Amino acid sequence: MGVGIQVTNLNAWYGTNHTLLDINLHIPANQATALIGPSGCGKSTFVRCLNRMHETNPIAKVSGSVQIGEVDIYADASPVEIRRRIGMVFQRPNPFPTMSIYDNVASGLRLNGFRNRRVLDETVERSLKHAALWDEVKNDLKKKSGASLSGGQQQRLCIARALAVDPEVLLMDEPASALDPVSTAKIEDLIFQLKSQYTIVIVTHNMQQAARVAERTGFFLNGKLVEFDSTHKIFTNPGDKRTEDYITGRFG
Amino acid sequence: MNFKIQDVRVPAPSDAPLHASPDALSVALPAGSGEPSAIRKFLLGRGSSAMADKGFGWLMLLCAFSIFGIVALIATELILRSQMTISKFGLKFFFDSAWDPVNGNFGALPFVYGTLMSSLVALVIAVPLAVGVSIFITEMCPGFLRGPLSFLTELLAAIPSVVYGLWAVFILVPLLREHVDPILMRVLGWSGLFVAPDFGVHMLSAGVILSIMILPIISSLTREVMTSVPHSQREAVLALGATRWEMIRMGVLRNARIGIVGSIILGLGRALGETIAVTMVIGNNPQIVKNLLAPGYSMASVIANEFSEASDDMYRSALIEIGLALFIVTIIVNALARILVWAVTRGAPARVA
């Protein structure tokens, strides 16, 4: 089951560039939370701070605290342990090119030393079903490479791969921005179904998408969280002039 | 608030999925709330593996640094083991032409001369050919020939030096002695470079076999440099009504010339250190004569021939000092070549005023 996320005084830097300024918010469990804003506003950096991917860049720095469930991810555990509890889906589909579909989904478990064949088989099937890809690939799980699928299928494969490690939180960094409309619709359906079991944080530059899938929406601008509220409130009655400008398209 | 919201549909909190697929919801979910699933329990127990990561990183660093260590070790070993002759003869070692191990006289000039002369001959033959081949492959060759031709030149680079030597001893040397040397003596005898007596194994045969061996290096790098010349340069020259040759000369060769010089120097580096094939055909006679049809000796060859019979320490030290000199010269030559090639292929200004 998903857990809530409490972010307190989060700051992030790339080199001398201060990309996140004093972010405070609470992301509720088992809901989808959308983060919107113009490109370069810090929304991607923000989700990458939630599973400590931000620090894989050697010039990146971070301060503040992020509490996921009971765990303060910057104080209580190593990045590797944190990333095992938090799934991430990236902007461009990135299946492992040399692996079959099966191996891709099983990779998170296998590469962490999990060997039980029976559980692996079950997990791969369940994850692919969760990612609504099972019916399309069940006949050539081990024959086809992950890279041979279409873009939309690849992205669902990546979602299945993230689900296979049974995460508590699922982070999605513009998961549909590289996909066609039909594939995008499928991903959105998926988010709808998954949020009953996982806490989902989705970054998007597409406001309609945020409105369709998320209970709560946050608006980022220039590294600051301008407004965070229920999606309904943000899109019908925003409290801040800048939010209003952005969602009505009067921006920049 | 009275602004309008366009195209944004807001689902009511109880909204059903937009395109619900019946399959996904009927799937059994992981173990219910509270109790973590088997997979989660397993992953939680895996630890941080920080130690393994750190160890792996250090191991990679160690291996990388071992390359530096090996080169340093080679250098110190060569310097230490040649101390004896360095302190006894100093720089005079390389300017003295008396090589007389029996009486303890060691002068490396004949070998230096042989190495430089055979490499020079090799360059004179190989450079025009290599540039010609590169022009043919990059600018003129029909597409279907390009692959096989570059593969053939690659193969030329992969043939071991001892096989070149074998071929040179039994095919090239007789061929030169019977058909090429007489013509050279007749036509160019006046220059003093080609005069009788002809021994068959001589400086020229060493130069020819070296030229075949360094051709692939020069031509593959020249090709690389020439293809890196932007297409716009060619078009600019062609647009002025130039013929193909003028386009190649002005649009390609002029822009690539520093890189080509770099590739020639790299070929020189290979020629200076080449051992086996040269040893088999150069004649192994430490003398300094202008005649290319007389036997000579090179630095690498003298090491190959005499090192295992070098009985006393001074003799061995002299040979190791020759090796040290080769080592230093090839480092300088290679570094120079890399800098030149790098300057062109990295898109730095191709022309240095």
Next chain:
Amino acid sequence: MTQTKFSAANRFRRTVVNHLASGLAVLSTILVVAPLIAIFIYLLYKGASSLNLAFFTQAPKPVGESGGGMANAILGSGILLIIGSLLGVPIGIAAGIFLAEYGRGSKLANIVRFTADVLNGVPSIVMGIAIYSLIVLPQKHFSALSGGIALGIMMIPTITRTTEEMLLMVPHAVREAALGLGVPTWRAVLSITLRTASPGVITGCMLAFARVAGETAPLLFTAFGNNFWSANLNEPIAALPLQIYVYALSPYDEWHRLAWAGSLVLIVLIVVSVSLVRYVTTRGVLKGAS
């Protein structure tokens, strides 16, 4: 009027020069390809006629007796190459991993890269005397081990540089995917990045292998050569290139024939590996990675 005449003559001259230059380019291509073909023809002609079963099963016979083969040298080369690969492949790949995954852009990486180029340019005869001074002299005897080490060291720079290049071609997104799953760095590097780049890395290893398989000079004062069967790592050992070298310079026709046969075997080995490498690289096995 004179103007037109001049430009007509000029155009004629330019056309002639153009054709002349093209002709020279074609001629030089022929001159380059000719020796290669000549070498192969002679190898096949002289080598194939001396190849027989005995060549692959027997050690050399003493001077005067006909027959015999180079089986001991083939075995010796195999042993030397195994020692060389055991040393050169892991160190070369590890150093390549360091350059691509850990040292990107750092000063240390530049030093390592430059010394790898230096090592690549060290003349093989110099490598021979260096290993002689480092291993043979202290041990007081020639050995297979010292020869294998010399070959291994010569393999390292080629493997390191190709490994680095191939790892850099692996998209960053693939690395991120692995780290995002909570896979430890070492595991991500070995099982994901290196595995994705493996066709290219194997190519580099094969190239290095083919290059040292034909080396003679570094073995002269290390492996030294041996006319008899030996698999003892602490004794002198025969090697195919060494045997060819000695036989080619001998005065006996029988030995010359064996030298040609040995060269043919060596060349076939090398051509097969180079062709394999070319097949793998032009097939673009890495394309799936983009």
